[in-house]
Amino acid sequence: MPATIRDVAKASGVHISTVSRTFSAPHLVNVETRTRVQACAEQLGYRPNRAARALITGRTFNIGLIVADIANPFFPPLIKAAESQARRHDHHIFVADTNEDAVVEEDLVRALAKQVDGVLLCSPRMSNSLIEQLSREVPLVVVNRQVGGIPAVVMDVAHGARLALEHLTGLGHSSIALVTGPRGSWTSREIRRSAQTVARTGSFELTVIGPNQPTEDGGLAVAEQVRRGGMTAVLAYNDLMAIGLMEGLHSLGLRVPEDVSVVGIDDITLSRLTRPKLTTVATPTAAAGRAAVDMLLAHGDDRRTTAQVNLRTELVIRDSTGPAARRQSPGPQRHADPGDVVATAP
Amino acid sequence: MPATIRDVAKASGVHISTVSRTFSAPHLVNVETRTRVQACAEQLGYRPNRAARALITGRTFNIGLIVADIANPFFPPLIKAAESQARRHDHHIFVADTNEDAVVEEDLVRALAKQVDGVLLCSPRMSNSLIEQLSREVPLVVVNRQVGGIPAVVMDVAHGARLALEHLTGLGHSSIALVTGPRGSWTSREIRRSAQTVARTGSFELTVIGPNQPTEDGGLAVAEQVRRGGMTAVLAYNDLMAIGLMEGLHSLGLRVPEDVSVVGIDDITLSRLTRPKLTTVATPTAAAGRAAVDMLLAHGDDRRTTAQVNLRTELVIRDSTGPAARRQSPGPQRHADPGDVVATAP
DNA sequence: GACATCACTGCAACCCCTTGCATTAATTGT
DNA sequence: ACAATTAATGCAAGGGGTTGCAGTGATGTC
Numbered sequence: 001m002p003a004t005i006r007d008v009a010k011a012s013g014v015h016i017s018t019v020s021r022t023f024s025a026p027h028l029v030n031v032e033t034r035t036r037v038q039a040c041a042e043q044l045g046y047r048p049n050r051a052a053r054a055l056i057t058g059r060t061f062n063i064g065l066i067v068a069d070i071a072n073p074f075f076p077p078l079i080k081a082a083e084s085q086a087r088r089h090d091h092h093i094f095v096a097d098t099n100e101d102a103v104v105e106e107d108l109v110r111a112l113a114k115q116v117d118g119v120l121l122c123s124p125r126m127s128n129s130l131i132e133q134l135s136r137e138v139p140l141v142v143v144n145r146q147v148g149g150i151p152a153v154v155m156d157v158a159h160g161a162r163l164a165l166e167h168l169t170g171l172g173h174s175s176i177a178l179v180t181g182p183r184g185s186w187t188s189r190e191i192r193r194s195a196q197t198v199a200r201t202g203s204f205e206l207t208v209i210g211p212n213q214p215t216e217d218g219g220l221a222v223a224e225q226v227r228r229g230g231m232t233a234v235l236a237y238n239d240l241m242a243i244g245l246m247e248g249l250h251s252l253g254l255r256v257p258e259d260v261s262v263v264g265i266d267d268i269t270l271s272r273l274t275r276p277k278l279t280t281v282a283t284p285t286a287a288a289g290r291a292a293v294d295m296l297l298a299h300g301d302d303r304r305t306t307a308q309v310n311l312r313t314e315l316v317i318r319d320s321t322g323p324a325a326r327r328q329s330p331g332p333q334r335h336a337d338p339g340d341v342v343a344t345a346p
Numbered sequence: 347m348p349a350t351i352r353d354v355a356k357a358s359g360v361h362i363s364t365v366s367r368t369f370s371a372p373h374l375v376n377v378e379t380r381t382r383v384q385a386c387a388e389q390l391g392y393r394p395n396r397a398a399r400a401l402i403t404g405r406t407f408n409i410g411l412i413v414a415d416i417a418n419p420f421f422p423p424l425i426k427a428a429e430s431q432a433r434r435h436d437h438h439i440f441v442a443d444t445n446e447d448a449v450v451e452e453d454l455v456r457a458l459a460k461q462v463d464g465v466l467l468c469s470p471r472m473s474n475s476l477i478e479q480l481s482r483e484v485p486l487v488v489v490n491r492q493v494g495g496i497p498a499v500v501m502d503v504a505h506g507a508r509l510a511l512e513h514l515t516g517l518g519h520s521s522i523a524l525v526t527g528p529r530g531s532w533t534s535r536e537i538r539r540s541a542q543t544v545a546r547t548g549s550f551e552l553t554v555i556g557p558n559q560p561t562e563d564g565g566l567a568v569a570e571q572v573r574r575g576g577m578t579a580v581l582a583y584n585d586l587m588a589i590g591l592m593e594g595l596h597s598l599g600l601r602v603p604e605d606v607s608v609v610g611i612d613d614i615t616l617s618r619l620t621r622p623k624l625t626t627v628a629t630p631t632a633a634a635g636r637a638a639v640d641m642l643l644a645h646g647d648d649r650r651t652t653a654q655v656n657l658r659t660e661l662v663i664r665d666s667t668g669p670a671a672r673r674q675s676p677g678p679q680r681h682a683d684p685g686d687v688v689a690t691a692p
Numbered sequence: 693g694a695c696a697t698c699a700c701t702g703c704a705a706c707c708c709c710t711t712g713c714a715t716t717a718a719t720t721g722t
Numbered sequence: 723a724c725a726a727t728t729a730a731t732g733c734a735a736g737g738g739g740t741t742g743c744a745g746t747g748a749t750g751t752c
Contacts, residue, residue: 002482002483004707004708004709005708005709006708006709014731014732015731015732015733016708016709016710016732017709017710017711017731017732017733017734018730018731018732019709020708020709020710020711021710021711021730021731024709024710024711025710025711028729028730028731029730029731030729030730030731033730033731045479045482045483047456047459047483048708048709049401049460049707049708049709050456050457050459050460050461051397051400051401051460051461051708051709052401052460052707052708052709052710052737053708053709053710054397054709054737055395055397055398055401055707055708055709055710055737055738055739056708056709056710056711056736056737057709057710057737058737060461061457062457062461064440070416070422070425070426070441071419071422071423071426073417073419076416076417077417079416079443080416080417080443080445083443083445087450092442092453092454092457093442093443094410094440094441094442094458094461095416095440095441095442095443096438096439096440096441097425097426097429097439097441099426099429104433107438108438110393110396111396111407111408111438112440113393113396114395114396114397114398114738115396115397115406115408115440115461133391136348136391137348137391137393270616270619273616273619273620274619275621350737350738350739351738351739352738352739360701360702361701361702361703362702362738362739362740363701363702363703363704363739363740363741364700364701364702365739366738366739366740366741367700367701367740367741370739370740370741371740371741374699374700374701375700375701376699376700376701379700379701394738394739395737395738395739397738397739398707398737398738398739398740399738399739399740400707400739401707401708401709401737401738401739401740402706402707402738402739402740402741403707403739403740404707460708
């Protein structure tokens with residue numbers, strides 16, 4: 001039904017190649033012809049078929065962006081940043097949501113493959129080998145993951161976790177729970193690895209709880225375990241879980257931070273609105289989105305560019321952490337009076 | 347670099363049409379040949395090029411979904427519902443974000459046009475005529491908008507606004523502000539139209555403030571105007587604005603609901619976490635997502651299906667509304683003790 | 693044993709567009 | 723005035739697939 005290049009050619013009495021050039025290389029066609037062709041095209045409502053064009057040129061000017069859960073406030077800033085960076089290079093971003101499902105994830109990469117110039121795989125849940133295989137089908141940049149020689153943007157959550165734990169031990173906590181994320185999450189493994197390393201110093205006892213759903217419900221679900229285990233502090237895989245956990249603790253009659261201190265990771269905007277405000281490890285999500293787009297686009301021009309971008313995280317101390325209970329400390333200590341106290345990573 | 351159908355044909359010694367059938371109509375090819383072809387394909391890492399296939403078949407099994415702001419928690423439930431409904435029909439959803447920009451919106455529809463079987467246009471900001479024009483380039487379903495004969499899914503926010511205002515007048519408010527949304531928003535116009543109709547009964551005075559950015563900042567920005575105007579109640583275009591407004595009022599020293607009552611629209615999850623919890627008009631976002639996908643897919647099979655789906659909204663009374671100030675009422679009245687009181691629309 | 697039927701497979705046109713090359717006409721240089 | 727450019731356009735071969743039609747051999751029917 002929509003007009004094709006042939007219709008326009010017929011209407012304006014020129015060969016289709018002339019119509020084609022009118023749109024993709026206007027300087028090659030005489031100004032008179034060009035205006036006539038444009039007029040016909042306009043009147044017929046003709047638009048070049050981008051899919052057909054891409055079939056030949058190999059460029060779509062689209063970028064796919066796959067996230068584990070679009071409802072997680074962690075992602076929007078990343079997506080927005082990627083979008084504006086992409087727009088700067090005349091590209092569009094298509095977002096797809098995997099629902100934390102590795103199978104859906106694979107499916108989506110394949111669905112996007114030939115419709116985009118490359119895919120940004122954010123916090124993927126699938127296996128390394130599958131990622132490597134897919135990277136042979138479509139240019140890939142992974143975010144929050146390290147796999148083989150694939151371009152990656154990672155955040156040093158390991159360091160963030162260390163900062164968080166040191167903050168907690170500094171407050172006198174000696175029994176700390178680590179609430180991990182979903183199976184397949186590289187970030188979760190990194191955090192765990194880092195936490196176990198820190199724990200090996202012997203300054204506190206670490207209890208690992210997981211894997212869990214990385215949502216508020218997931219956090220809420222472990223509240224009971226934390227209570228039973230008698231831990232006085234918790235580091236959660238992300239803010240959403242930390243917030244859910246705080247709710248759960250509250251409904252169990254435990255106060256935060258008087259009875260239990262809670263630290264999240266991500267620093268989503270919501271973490272500033274909870275009561276108490278959440279202490280958390282801030283991750284540079286916008287920077288990650290920009291960097292990922294840049295890597296993908298650069299990777300097209302010259303091969304072998306920077307294979308990995310590392311971004312630093314920092315600890316944002318708010319009100320959900322305080323001195324360990326059962327100590328002679330004079331009650332909850334409040335940080336971050338008007339603004340936030342930020343301990344920058346080295 | 348990736349293998350094409352020709353490579354597989356050569357490797358397995360058959361014609362490309364046989365390879366094609368092996369993947370798109372396996373029952374038409376002999377089981378021996380088929381397995382041989384599949385083996386070759388597997389070994390070469392061949393995947394049918396979906397873009398090329400779509401060029402002929404006209405079907406991509408993808409659906410585009412365009413939203414005004416992916417960071418607005420209003421959208422994720424809609425997106426998720428659309429996704430699961432789409433998956434049920436073997437389709438994938440690609441989401442694009444317009445940043446509340448009508449020009450970007452148009453651009454994105456065109457970018458998606460030939461990569462998808464249709465586009466769900468959620469809360470569009472562009473003009474009716476442009477929407478009609480675009481609908482000739484790609485099948486369209488609009489959500490939260492009525493335009494010409496284009497399939498639409500709308501929510502009766504007009505009724506919701508009426509419920510909210512009646513709730514407020516019932517509490518004795520006689521000076522109410524309506525904080526509208528962005529220019530170009532059909533929903534905002536509907537709310538305004540409805541509010542003005544209700545106001546014409548003379549039971550209260552309505553002050554319209556807007557247009558505004560439909561974000562927390564947008565809400566925060568009008569707090570001062572509300573204070574100066576002396577309104578005792580506000581109906582905001584959406585929850586995000588209502589929440590921003592509450593913050594703004596708080597920092598101006600006004601209490602909610604004692605000094606000012608606030609009602610939002612959407613019932614995003616966040617509205618249950620604020621303090622006080624937000625009274626709001628709940629919109630059936632998930633149902634809208636499902637309905638939109640259904641309409642798009644049905645529209646393909648037989649023409650002239652239901653041209654419009656209307657969804658009902660309801661008022662959820664929480665803690666951000668109370669009796670009007672400067673009355674002899676005995677202080678803030680609390681509704682919704684453990685659960686929420688829901689006043690269903692007729 | 694002649695003929696219709698059937699299961700496979702190949703052929704070639706086509707989807708919509710781009711692009712290297714050839715062709716033609718107009719312009720420039722000397 | 724004639725060769726050499728240059729500008730504008732047409733031609734046709736793709737890009738990676740699908741699909742109606744025809745051809746092949748084998749099987750079934752009576």
